[in-house]
Amino acid sequence: DFQRALDDVAPKFGAKSQELKAMYRNGFVPYGDSFDLLMGNMDRLIEQGDICLMNILFRTSEKTPLMSVLLQGPPASGKTAVAAKVAVESGFPFVRMISADDMIGFSETAKCQEIHKSFLDSYKSPLSLILIDDIERIIDYVAIGPRFSNVVLQTLLVLLKKVPPDHGRRLLVIGTTSCPHLLQDLGLVHAFGVNQSTSLLEDPLQIAEVLRVAAHLTESDAEAIGNAILKPIGIKTLLMVAEMAKQGSKGGAVDVNVFLECLHTVGY
Amino acid sequence: DFQRALDDVAPKFGAKSQELKAMYRNGFVPYGDSFDLLMGNMDRLIEQGDICLMNILFRTSEKTPLMSVLLQGPPASGKTAVAAKVAVESGFPFVRMISADDMIGFSETAKCQEIHKSFLDSYKSPLSLILIDDIERIIDYVAIGPRFSNVVLQTLLVLLKKVPPDHGRRLLVIGTTSCPHLLQDLGLVHAFGVNQSTSLLEDPLQIAEVLRVAAHLTESDAEAIGNAILKPIGIKTLLMVAEMAKQGSKGGAVDVNVFLECLHTVGY
Amino acid sequence: DFQRALDDVAPKFGAKSQELKAMYRNGFVPYGDSFDLLMGNMDRLIEQGDICLMNILFRTSEKTPLMSVLLQGPPASGKTAVAAKVAVESGFPFVRMISADDMIGFSETAKCQEIHKSFLDSYKSPLSLILIDDIERIIDYVAIGPRFSNVVLQTLLVLLKKVPPDHGRRLLVIGTTSCPHLLQDLGLVHAFGVNQSTSLLEDPLQIAEVLRVAAHLTESDAEAIGNAILKPIGIKTLLMVAEMAKQGSKGGAVDVNVFLECLHTVGY
Amino acid sequence: DFQRALDDVAPKFGAKSQELKAMYRNGFVPYGDSFDLLMGNMDRLIEQGDICLMNILFRTSEKTPLMSVLLQGPPASGKTAVAAKVAVESGFPFVRMISADDMIGFSETAKCQEIHKSFLDSYKSPLSLILIDDIERIIDYVAIGPRFSNVVLQTLLVLLKKVPPDHGRRLLVIGTTSCPHLLQDLGLVHAFGVNQSTSLLEDPLQIAEVLRVAAHLTESDAEAIGNAILKPIGIKTLLMVAEMAKQGSKGGAVDVNVFLECLHTVGY
Amino acid sequence: DFQRALDDVAPKFGAKSQELKAMYRNGFVPYGDSFDLLMGNMDRLIEQGDICLMNILFRTSEKTPLMSVLLQGPPASGKTAVAAKVAVESGFPFVRMISADDMIGFSETAKCQEIHKSFLDSYKSPLSLILIDDIERIIDYVAIGPRFSNVVLQTLLVLLKKVPPDHGRRLLVIGTTSCPHLLQDLGLVHAFGVNQSTSLLEDPLQIAEVLRVAAHLTESDAEAIGNAILKPIGIKTLLMVAEMAKQGSKGGAVDVNVFLECLHTVGY
Amino acid sequence: DFQRALDDVAPKFGAKSQELKAMYRNGFVPYGDSFDLLMGNMDRLIEQGDICLMNILFRTSEKTPLMSVLLQGPPASGKTAVAAKVAVESGFPFVRMISADDMIGFSETAKCQEIHKSFLDSYKSPLSLILIDDIERIIDYVAIGPRFSNVVLQTLLVLLKKVPPDHGRRLLVIGTTSCPHLLQDLGLVHAFGVNQSTSLLEDPLQIAEVLRVAAHLTESDAEAIGNAILKPIGIKTLLMVAEMAKQGSKGGAVDVNVFLECLHTVGY
């Protein structure tokens, strides 16, 4: 039964694995203490750690069949990448990503059915992980009004509280959002059991490390740029601008001024 | 006739019994005076007590064919568990739970039909109990706006006032909610005959007792944690964190600091 | 023609008579002067009285083919009971009750058709009475917003003004509501020709009389309770609590404290 | 052609004539100077008068193919009666009344089609009159919101400005309303060419005359009542109460106190 | 190709010519300097003038394939008449009038299709003119709310900016409105290239001239009335009242007092 | 594979090329430093430049498969022309323009499908460019309310963030808007990676140059007009008025006063 469930969902996962890995295609840099803490907490949801081992609990105990974590943080701070990495590394037999671009132009009802189906499918697997990326897009949120799909919101509120009906099934839900205050008002923050957050890069050393490791800059260039960036910056933005600047420079060396100019162009 | 009605509804109940018991799968701890009072009041709705015996009234009198009680309380304070326990222990031949997760993606009209059907079915049984769990989800409530389904709300308002049409049928409706103020404004609080409430755990002794009995902590650990928790906490939250902390500790012993750390992780 | 019309509608009435009587199944207590005045005014709409005999007018004159009365009062004050009693005692060949629980889940259009049909049917009978119970439910009213069905409201506004098209037909419409201010704002109060109101019980003597006559309490118990109740109370509430208290007491005697405790339980 | 058009519409008119006369079934009392002025102005729209003869204009000139008049006044002041009388007395070959009770439960689109059809039909007749009674009901107006059917409103705004397309056809539109301020805001007052108003009865002599002539009271009774009424009163209300009072009195004589009591009952 | 296009649209124009002329059936009085200026500007859009010859530009240059003018002014100030005159006198092979009364009861989508079709048709003709009369009616505008059809508005905004796709086609769009401020807020004023306005008649001499020429009053009567009118008046209103007054007077002479009385009747 | 993709999309592009060139049919004047800077930045997105070469990056790196730029600026400042020029000169095998006039009267869902299809098609080509012209029209924006299509907005928000799924495909999205503040509030500005803006012409020398080069005015005329224009002006407006003025003048010479008069006529 367990094995069959594993087999059933395996192909789905296989297909998704590529897609998930694409969310952090340039590698993964653990850029500092707060990031390590975050990844530690996330890993404990899927693997063994040392204290407060949610993962042990989750894996070995029959008492917590449903766990959910909301990963919040500013735009471009690497939320999707972290969530996708956790999903891939979980090794869970059932992994599903619910993302707005698979439901473009869907009616509200069709969206609910799609989401509901993912959860119903997950209930068939012994260990499941559902990643709900960019919740504000899933519920069609816009600040003016504000407007959002209440039908989809209610579906999420209900499913986030629903324990898998069959005995021995366990489900981990990871959601990501850039608007925690909105989600708070909508009752969604409370609907998640655990809250974790990503943050922008601030420390020149961390910025330099990311530039060096993920953008392959020389140590001196990375350091110079790290010192020149005065406001916190998202890792996504940092890496994009780094590549822009690299292309505009000779031989891979990146001049600080070229970098700052590119930064300006992207409206930073 | 009575017997046939009993037979008719029996299978339905059988199916539901499991589901209802799952609402308090870790056992049931009567954790203090206010809780005892609540359970006493609830029990009187279904069983014999000593004074103000609503249950006697309800069982033996033909004069009150409809009784309804709204169980309100903060999130995670055990509302659903209490309601489900009362439903299971009532021994009523017809017991039905109306919950949002059975109606995901339903149109407003379909929801009304589903709810209406439950009531129509109940009218066929001599003694019926309907549990409407999480009324705010049933009516698709969200604080921004605020928005809710007026169609479903009106259906509830009407059904909560409608006496079973056939002579000798009696119906008890139990509703649960975390938003009593909302329900007040919607006219729903008034639509219920009786109001009861659950509360958060505050007393170190009560907290310790719950930890000891339901989470199987040692008396000393339970006591230490009970003294370390400084804000009121929901029993649901308490038990979840207890299990998390137990897993992260050696051999079942739970360190206070580990417990507090886990508490922090769940955003308490 | 007249006879045939009578025959046509007779079965309908027969069926409804039971239902209407159920609205005051515990008997009917005329509990004081203001109540007598109300019943007098209502009776004049259907029977002979002495002065200002609307009923005579209505029965013998051909000049007022349409009369309508809005019965307003606080929740639980006995509005539906009074209206149903008048309807049963009218002896009119056509009596119809329009109530929200016959239209649960109907679309707005379907509700309008149902209501319209009742009026069209009434136009076929020489003497008709239509009872529109709980108008706020009929129009799906909720205070938040506020929201209501404008389509149904407009239908009522039009039908309450429309004179039966055929010569010699007469129609009495009785509406009940607990929200007279709302109905004022909606233009519905004005749409009714006559306004009458029920009130809560305040006078210890009246309360005692109701308890004695309708709840079969001993005179001394009734008196004691009457004196112990310090806020106005609806007759519906009073009778419900009386029965609860009777069940909890020995042999039919009711202790004042038991009564007050039950009163507290129902959130009074 | 003219004759055929006349023939075509004749049956329609025949059918409506009865219905229109029912709007003033108790006769018609010209109760004072302001009323005479109103009727004079209205008559000029359909008959010969002496100065400012809109009617001459309308009948003999080919230059004003479209004329419209809005008859506004407080509730119960006799608007519909006046409009219906003018319609009946016009002798126009095409007369149509657009009233909300013929469109109960219609969709907005169906209402527009119905109204449009009346106008299209009118364009076929050489002389047409369309009575739009209670415009606020036609557009489903309610003060809370406010809400109304914009689709129907726009249809009226357009049709009230549209000149009959065929040469030599003339159309008179009469609208009635109790909410001139609303109609002002909606742009409807401006859409009518001419504005006329009815008023409540204030003058004891006028009240007495109405009571004497239309309600067949003795001169002394009528005078006594006229002097006892201290606030302005609608003629519709006055006549209804008069009949109520007559029925409650002996032999047709009406006591002032009986009258005032009945007045009180109708919420005046 | 050019000739065939001309032939194709010719019948359409023929049909419309009558309808357009009906918009100024009583002739056309150029009543003063500001009016001359307006007509001059409008004529330049379709004919040769002397300076700033938009028309030359439009006729001979290939560079401005799309021109649009918004004709705004108070109600009854002659907007439609001016626009229709320009359309008739343009002699353009394709002339189309888009007016609300051709789309009564249309759905928003149907309205868009109708409007779109007019523009698509126009793109087939070498020289086209589209008259959008009473834009506020086309978009179902009402001040309360305010409400309007955004779908239709967007269609106009897009079409007013869209250059005819085929080379060498030219299109002139004339819109009329009484609510320039609304149109400003909706972005419609900006969507038109050119803005022109009509005004009310103020100057006694101009009023007299209009009365004399278009209403055939004697010079002395016209002068007397011109001096008696103290507020600005729309030409449409002036002419309507003039005819009303003429009918009420002997032999065509018009007394000033009769005129003022009629003016009062129309609510001026 | 690459070649086949090229072939597949080629006809589409061919068809569009004409249409795009029509957006700057009168030639293209680089009228000053800020304009040069803008065009430089834009060119870098598609061609080789010297520093901060986004284009190099985009063309040679595999790391930035999605780039998007929002071109904002006042009405008539040449946004569409710039975007179209970039699109034509890109030489990309897949170029698509999404513009509101291709979707007139479409339902929201149909619009989403159309937009989605453009993106899905682009994912098949190795190098694609999508031009979304006048985003406020695409989302049916109007300031009153404000109102807009949330469904279409969400589709854009999602697609602007979605990386082409297949490896090695690259997509450049260019959007234009006159309402950057609106787009900011809607979250659209942030959804674009890069922000660029056009501005009005202010400098007399720039105005003169545009008039000379694109409107073929003599140097002295151009200079005179340049000095006479005191407020910033859009290039689109400037060129339209220049042509109007040329037509009204003799032989191609343009008098300053004639020009200013024409300027006044267009409501500048």
Ligand SMILES: Nc1ncnc2c1ncn2[C@@H]1O[C@H](COP(=O)(O)OP(=O)(O)OP(=O)(O)O)[C@@H](O)[C@H]1O
């Ligand atoms: N820790 C990391 N190490 C290396 N690269 C990273 C890391 N985190 C993010 N990135 C890179 O940044 C890119 C984008 O980040 P991601 O989409 O996760 O941010 P986000 O917070 O989800 O953004 P948004 O708010 O737009 O959803 C990823 O494709 C990945 O390459």
Ligand SMILES: Nc1ncnc2c1ncn2[C@@H]1O[C@H](COP(=O)(O)OP(=O)(O)OP(=O)(O)O)[C@@H](O)[C@H]1O
């Ligand atoms: N008295 C109790 N004794 C033991 N366990 C309890 C008790 N009450 C609640 N629980 C445990 O807490 C869990 C969740 O509580 P429950 O769902 O009833 O809370 P709730 O107030 O309904 O929460 P919510 O606001 O989320 O609906 C139950 O599964 C049960 O195991």
Ligand SMILES: Nc1ncnc2c1ncn2[C@@H]1O[C@H](COP(=O)(O)OP(=O)(O)OP(=O)(O)O)[C@@H](O)[C@H]1O
């Ligand atoms: N005058 C009376 N004498 C005896 N019993 C009465 C009387 N009036 C009401 N009751 C009892 O009260 C019960 C409920 O009253 P009823 O439903 O008429 O109140 P209501 O004002 O319509 O309440 P609601 O506001 O909930 O609609 C009736 O079933 C009847 O038994």
Ligand SMILES: Nc1ncnc2c1ncn2[C@@H]1O[C@H](COP(=O)(O)OP(=O)(O)OP(=O)(O)O)[C@@H](O)[C@H]1O
């Ligand atoms: N001038 C009159 N003479 C005699 N009776 C009249 C007169 N005017 C009105 N009535 C009587 O009053 C009755 C009702 O008046 P009517 O319906 O015209 O008033 P209304 O202003 O239209 O009222 P509402 O505001 O309710 O529409 C008529 O049926 C008629 O019998």
Ligand SMILES: Nc1ncnc2c1ncn2[C@@H]1O[C@H](COP(=O)(O)OP(=O)(O)OP(=O)(O)O)[C@@H](O)[C@H]1O
């Ligand atoms: N210059 C004019 N000379 C003579 N008659 C005119 C003139 N302008 C308007 N009229 C007359 O006034 C009538 C109505 O004017 P028109 O409908 O054009 O006004 P409008 O401003 O469009 O009114 P509305 O605001 O109601 O749309 C026309 O039928 C025409 O007979």
Ligand SMILES: Nc1ncnc2c1ncn2[C@@H]1O[C@H](COP(=O)(O)OP(=O)(O)OP(=O)(O)O)[C@@H](O)[C@H]1O
């Ligand atoms: N740099 C330029 N050189 C020459 N002509 C230009 C230039 N920019 C724009 N134009 C001319 O102006 C016309 C209109 O400009 P365009 O439509 O691009 O402005 P826009 O800012 O998109 O206006 P809108 O705000 O109305 O969308 C073009 O057809 C083109 O002929």
Ligand SMILES: [Mg+2]
């Ligand atoms: Mg993300």
Ligand SMILES: [Mg+2]
């Ligand atoms: Mg619960």
Ligand SMILES: [Mg+2]
């Ligand atoms: Mg009632």
Ligand SMILES: [Mg+2]
């Ligand atoms: Mg009326």
Ligand SMILES: [Mg+2]
């Ligand atoms: Mg007009």
Ligand SMILES: [Mg+2]
């Ligand atoms: Mg543009």
